[in-house]
Amino acid sequence: MDGASTVPDVIEAEASASAEKRLTRIPLVLNKRNYSWITERISGVIEANAPRWWWVAFAITSMVAMFGLFCLGYQISTGVGTWGLNHPVGWAWDITNFVFWIGIGHAGTLISAILFLLRQKWRTSINRAAEAMTLFAVICAAIFPGVHVGRVWMAWFLAPLPNNYGIWPNFRSPLLWDVFAVSTYFSVSVLFWYTGLVPDLATLRDRSTTKIKKFLYGIFALGWRGSNRNWRHYEMAYLLLAGLSTPLVLSVHSVVSFDFATSIIPTWHTTIFPPYFVAGAIFGGFAMVLTLLIPARAIYKLHDIITPQHVDKMAKIILLTGSIVGYAYAMEFFVAWYSGNQYEKFAFYNRIFGPYWWYWWVGMLFCNTVAPQLFWFKKFRFNIYVVYFVCMCVNAGMWFERFIIIVGGLHRDFLPSSWGMFYPTWVDIWTFIGTFGIFTSLFLLFIRYLPMIAMSEVKIVLPEANPHYSPDGHHSVAAGGKERT
């Protein structure tokens, strides 16, 4: 992890830039790497034999994943009672985990779609891995409401399938909106991810040394030839998928927040939830992107592609969304006081001083609100250890936040006679840990078999990819510039 040691390089680059009369941008790919270096470095990760650490890590994570799946099997075969859910806390770790995982996915779509529409060229280094993270996080998320329905074999009731029981879904229910939102989100994310992968799969096909690899990568590359007549439609499809994913990603967490906001539970019944949830999702998701990519770039020496500039920009997004989240927390307290509603006031008093007090002090206050404020300082944004520490805080903090919202809202019912507490069982705990096993196993498989950085997209941000580029450096706009002419 020599991210910190590259700070002087960046400062030096900036100093020399300001020495010139014309300001130049810091290049998005450092050390003037060319096209074939990018191909070699990224394909090389897949083409080399699996390193020993990979096998060790995969053995551990897949065992954890298997135990998680065993817990799910036990829960399905025995009943929802194996989870610690009971009156009055009918939603607890399961829905917390669902919101936690689905939120993580949002950063991937923000990077791949929204930053694409905003012409943020730095996204090209991180979008592939972030999109993969999205898919794996949504898979983990979907497990929880999927089994929480209790009788999993009747989950098809959620689909609008004409049947002789006369069962038809209630399209007015936010829980049904959730089914549609999450399944649409997953399907569109898969399409977007795969569309982006096709040119890179063709690269792997053309570099394959064995017949079996050539066959498999060839099948999935669909016969891609890099033809401009194909690129023309491809770029339009990519643009449209980005345009479609942008409102979609904002809608998904808004719909998730409707699950709560349309109820009458104090702390849930509020109009601030959709923007608050979306900001929180992006906040938590970027922390997870960094959690995965900082070790990956250190292990595979990708510092020229995922540069300190990239980490800096992601840290700034964490600062922005973290501050929005902090503002939303403060606004909830203000509205609770200003509303004059005694249940609302009590619920928020209980959030700070009630039985789950430390969840709030540690999770919401320290991890989510205070820790990201370190990113106001450039020194910390360029210190990889500080960045990693803050990301870990945010990862944990966002789980605590959802727990506080869900269990904090439920455990003190309107009547004190209905008050209760939530105690997770071993099945609760291991199902959650198991989803981390599933997530990391899938991510390890991804970096082993698919290019974790979008080669064809990173090549576009090189200066020589500009058709008006001339080697003397006097072409119209540098790489990373607003628009190539």
Next chain:
Amino acid sequence: MRTPSGNKVYGMGAEYPSASALYEAAKRVRDAGFKRWDVHSPFPIHGMDEAMGLGKSWLSAAVLGGGITGLLTAAVLTFGPSWIIYPPTVPAFFPIMFELTVLFSAFTAFFAMLLMNGLPRWYHPIFNWQRFSRATNDGFFLVIEARDPRFTELEARELLEQSGGQHVTIIHED
């Protein structure tokens, strides 16, 4: 068209040293009046569509059709049976209508892109050209097809060489 050895000719290809060289060459081939030709590059080159004389992709029209289909499907699903069973509350149906519009549009974008590009197509004569494997790495190629009405071996070779093409090669059909 066949070579002396009896192979059917797919076309003639040349490799260019950079994206800008390929861009300039494409403009010359366009101006020479060729219709059946293509350029191949590891990434989409900005402005290449105009350099090749291609208009805007009409994929967006297909996606609009897909989106409208999705919206209507959702309208039928929600307004249809639900309207009879429960009293109508139109705003409650918006999320489903939005989601299905996006879902249908995205599938249309993906499959229309494949259809319009003639993909998947796992065999193509251009793969017979040994050098062409660099098209997905760092190579820039221009290929004029033999079935272009203007195609003659002499003229195509001259044009490719004059525009800076290297390794000018006849590509066999099989």
